[in-house]
Amino acid sequence: MNQIFVNDDAVLLRDVDAVLAMRRQAGLEGLVGGLAAVVINVAPDDLLPAAEELLASTNLHFAAALDDPLAGDGSPAILLHDPDGADFCIKSRTSGVNPFTAHNAGAKTGPEVAARLETFVFECHDLDRYAAIQRQRGVAFLTPEPVATDAFRFLQTAPSLHTGNSLGFIQWKGRPGSFRHGQSRELPLSVDKREGPWQARIGSLDHVATRVRAAHRDAAIVEFLSLTNYRFDFAVYVESLNSITNVARLGAGDYAQVFTSGISPAGSAVADVGPTEGFIANYGLRPHHMAFATDGIEAVVAGLSANGMQFLSPLVGSRDEGIKQIFSAMSPRTLLVNEYIERYDGFDGFFTKSNVTRLTKATENQ
Structure with missing residues (x-):
């Protein structure tokens, strides 16, 4: 009789311990820092509207419109800046093969959808050493050598089979956060930002949650830990919805990476599909939401x-519980949900199970 697969934290924690030991032994510990940027690809006609949508729903500010400064392939890109957190690169791939296509398609997207948060870009203190160690481990990168400019050097992994995401690593040569370089070509694109007083209450990117299949949960988390300096923090199980929210953190107050999976595979003998695995069937293997910290979430939502x-x-939530959160509807341009989150009075739990349950339930509406 075939055994029914069920995720088990005891198995995950054993693998986490092994990968942390590997990082130390390989000399990777400390080479990768915090999140510098995220890269979102959209269809050509959606480039300006997607940037303006983000400007209207965050406290990001327009920085530049350039040829894609990271890919160097001539694709147009709009850079949105956050002086206190991760920047955003909104781009539209205009040539070449899209390495993310295989992960993007779902029942509600069609086979050739371009929209996706594709790459998480982390700072790296010694890119040559990092790349040499990871190549020896068998990690595949999209280019044989880093993209070199007078402002930075950059290298990114091939999309993960477990998450569909790529991780990028950037080593600054000059001022950290300066993506403009000597080969950059300014583009004549005008981006409008609708200013509201409540936008000043929206802070930096708090976390991004990627939907992964139940059977790939452990592998996705371990892979991410092996490529960064993050550590696994905790998991929240919502048995009634066949869902686990898993959190990896660099340090308290830093951007967190979140993975949400089923407890068991969709449609198995022990579990219904649930909204988490249902999302993958409908939209592909991809990030579900980007969460922004707030100070005065009621004013922001209003x-x-x-x-x-x-x-x-x-x-959902309350000051007494230590946290309030809300999910926006999905953007048709980026296929991303915005989350807004406020933690009160030094709340250190990151999430509560009650909020996770209610927000996961809400995604059944997608």
Whole structure:
């Protein structure tokens, strides 16, 4: 009789211990720092609207419109800057093969959808050493050598079979955060930002949650830990929805990487599909939401609502519980949900099970 697969934290924690030991022994510990940027690809006609949508729903600011500064392939890109957190590169691939296509398709997207948060870019303190160690481990990169400019050197992995995401690594030559370089070509694109007083209450990127299949949960987390300096923190099981929210953190207050999976595979004998595995069937293997910290979440939600943003749920949580959160409706341009989150009075739990349950339930509306 075939055994029914069920995720088990005891197995995951054993593998986590092994990968942390590998990092130390290989000399990887400390080479990779915090998140510098995220790269979102969209269809050509959606480039300006997607950038303006993000400017209207965050406190990001327009920095430049350039040929894609990371790929160097002439694709147009709009850079949005956060002085206190990760920057955003919104681009539109105009030539060549899209290495993410195989992961993007779902029942509700069609086979050739371009929209995706593709790459998480982390700072790296010694890119040559890092690349040599990871290549020896068998890690595949998209280019044989780093992309070299007068401002930085950059290298990124091939998309993961477990998450569909790529990780990029950037070593600054000059001012950290300066993506403009000597070969950059300015593009005549004008991006409008609708300013609202509530936008000043929206902070930096808090976390991004990627939906992964139940059977790939452990592999996805271990792979991410092997490529970064992050550590696995905790998992929240929502048995009634066949869902686990898993959190990896660099340090308290830093950007966190979140992986959400099924407890058991969709449609197995022990579990319904649930909204997490259902999302993958509908939209492909991809990030589900980007969360932004807030200070005064009620004012933020009121401002966003007045600007026309729709939400998947009402605000969940309370000051007494230490946290409030809300999910926006999915953007048709980026296929991403925005989450807004406020933690009160030094709350250190990152999430609560009650909020995770209610927000996961809300994604059934997608």
